[in-house]
Structure formats: C-alpha cells, structure tokens
Amino acid sequence: MGRSRCALLAIFLDIYVVLLLLITSPVCESNTVFSPTSEKHGAAFFMFGDSYLDAGNNNYLNTTTLAQANFWPYGETYFKFPTGRFSDGRLISDFLAEYANLPLIPPFLQPGFRHYYDGVNFASSGAGALVETFQGSVIDLKTQLRNYKEVEAWLRKKLGSVGAEFTLSKAVYLVSIGTNDYLSLALTNSTILYTYSSQSQYVGMVIGNLTAVIKDIYDIGGRKFGFINLPELGCLPGIRIVKEETKGKCFEEASSITNLHNEALLKLLNKLSKQLKGFKYSLYDFNTNIRKRMILPSHYGFKEGKSACCGTGEFRGVFSCGGKRIVKEYQLCENPSDHVFWDSFHLTEMVHKQFADEMWTGPQTSLGPYTMKDLFLAH
Secondary structure (H helix, E strand, C coil): CCHHHHHHHHHHHHHHHHHHHHHHHCCCCCCCCCCHHHHHCCCCCCEECCCCCCHHHHHHHCHHHHHCCCCCCCCCCCCCCCCCCCCCCCCCCHHHHCCCCCCCCCECCCCCCCCCEEEEECCCCCCCCCCHHHCCCCCHHHHHHHHHHHHHHHHHHHHHHHHHHHHHHHCCCEEEEEEEHHHHHHHCHHHHHHHHHHHHHHHHHHHHHHHHHHHHHHHCCCCCEEEECCCCCHHHHHCCCHHHHCCCCCCCCHHHHHHHHHHHHHHHHHHHHCCCCCCEEEEHHHHHHHHHHCCCHHHHHECCCCCCEECCCHHHCCCCCCCCCCCCCCCEEHHHHHHHHHCCCCCCCHHHHHHHHHHHHHCCCCCCCCCCHHHHHHC
C-alpha cells in the first residue's frame, strides 16, 4: 500500500513538473500569436484626420502656431495644461476610447511611443484630404496613411501575420477630414466657392482622395469605420467675420460646398458598403447636431452658441486664442462649458462629450447603419 501511494505521488509530481514547464516556458514566435489587448479591450482604435481628432501630433512638427495648440489656455479644463488638442479639454476620440475601455490613444509622433496594441492617433490639425491643403505645415491624409502602414509593419513583426491581421480587422478606424480643404478656400475668398460646377469638381477631388485611403486601409485589413461629416463652415465664428457684407451672418458659399461634401460622403459610404465585403460604417451627423446647438444652445445646456470662449473681435472670431498667433490680444470666458465654441474654429470639451455620447449610442444622430458602440462590439 505504501508503494502504491509513492508511485501515485510520483505520477502527480511528474504531471506537476510538466505543467510548470509549459506555463513558465517562453512561447515560440509564430504566425498564430494574437494581440494581448485584443483579448483585454476588444478592439484597437486608429484615428485619421484633422484638429477635431488631433491629440498632439502637430506638437512635434516644425510648423506655424496657426496649426498648434500646445500653449495655454488650451487644455485648461481637463488636463490643466496644453496637450496639443484644439479644445479646453478632451476630444470626441478621447471619450470614445474611454467608452471602449481603452486608454487615451497617444499621437503617432509622440517621442518614445511604440506600443501600438491599443491603437494610434495619426490626425494632424490643419490636415486635408488633399496634399496641397496647408502643405508643408501639416500631415496630410496620405502621409497619415503611410504612418499607419509603419504601424502595420510593427504589428506584423510583434504579432505575426495572423495576429496582426486579426488585430487590424477587429480595430475601429475613425476619420474626420475635409474641413480644412474647404476652409482654405473660404479664408482666401476663392472663386471656387461661387460656382456650382467648380464646387462639385473640387468636392470630387476631396472625396476621391478620401476614397483611395479608405480602400487602402480596407485592403490592409480594416473593416470597421467611423466617420464625422462636416459642419457648415460658413457659420464658424472665424468664418462669420470673413465677409464684411454678411454682417456676422453665416458665409453661405462656404456652407454650401461643405453640404455638397456631406452628400457625396454619404453616397460614397453607401456604395462602399455594397462593394466591399465586411465593410461596416458609422456616420455621425456632425453638421445637423452642431447647428442645433448654435441655434438653441440652452436646449443642450449652453448659454452661448455663436461666439467663441477664447479669441477676440466679433464672435471672438479672430483666431488669437493664447496670444501666440498673428493677433496677440485675446479674451477668455470664465466657463468654457457655457459655450459651444472654444476658439474661432473649434469646440469645447462639453460639446465633444455630447457628440461622443451620441456617436456611441445613436441611432437618431447617425446617418449610418451602425453606432460606434456597434463597431467596437462587432466581430
């Protein structure tokens, strides 16, 4: 009986040693390794676009302060210091990351940042879909795509082909682009704004460039896309003051070209959803929802819907917030949360949060078949 017990104990010890070795031995690299954060968080988050999403990439560019927000009072509400975000606090993308159980997603150019499992922010303030838009001062959309391909290569090296493809196909891609392509026309009073045919051609170029980038991301493995359509640019504080004859009213020609863009974007996404297998999209109606807050600010908890919190001149439309740009004088409101607009072109954290909430839950604020929550939860 004693020998039987000893033999049984020896077997258990052998099994224990084998299990211990399996647990503590390093896993060999193979093409079947999966992203650790795909298991933990569900989906990585990649952002492309302009200042509505830029978390600080332009901090690391040798560029004009017109394209930077790395000085006070930017960031005063939440971070208590400037981060490079064009707001008093967080952006739509920051709130969406939180709702998806992700950390704040760092900018691609942040020094020392090489941990891409949760995603990366490629957006650049002032960027457009066209390379020519504020060229030399920003990271245009095609360059953002090249940066994304660098991250793809990094993921393939770390996770193997299958692991990287799994991560990229499960990821959510948020895009906000086009505003600056048209803003540049309004600020230069371009003749393109005044004829329908030239407007249509210009919109066609912008949408064409965007289409090419979407298809590239899709070919690499992306399947779940979020989009934000464009506001009526003519009603931004910084554009209301462009034409003296409008006397503070919306600059209609600037608004009309962005409305053309929004129509073309919706058609494009409907088309791609039929052409590309597995392509899913959410399209947030930024245009309608910002207009509602400008017209009826009190309905959404604001006191002021047209004038910015930070800037100078009528509507505080002169882009002087922080005193680091061409005009040094600026005024700052006491409570940014009372305002829809933070500076001459950008929104307060409160609006970003409201928009993120609506994008997450929808569907009454969405022009697409999915909400952002749907995309993050989809397999």
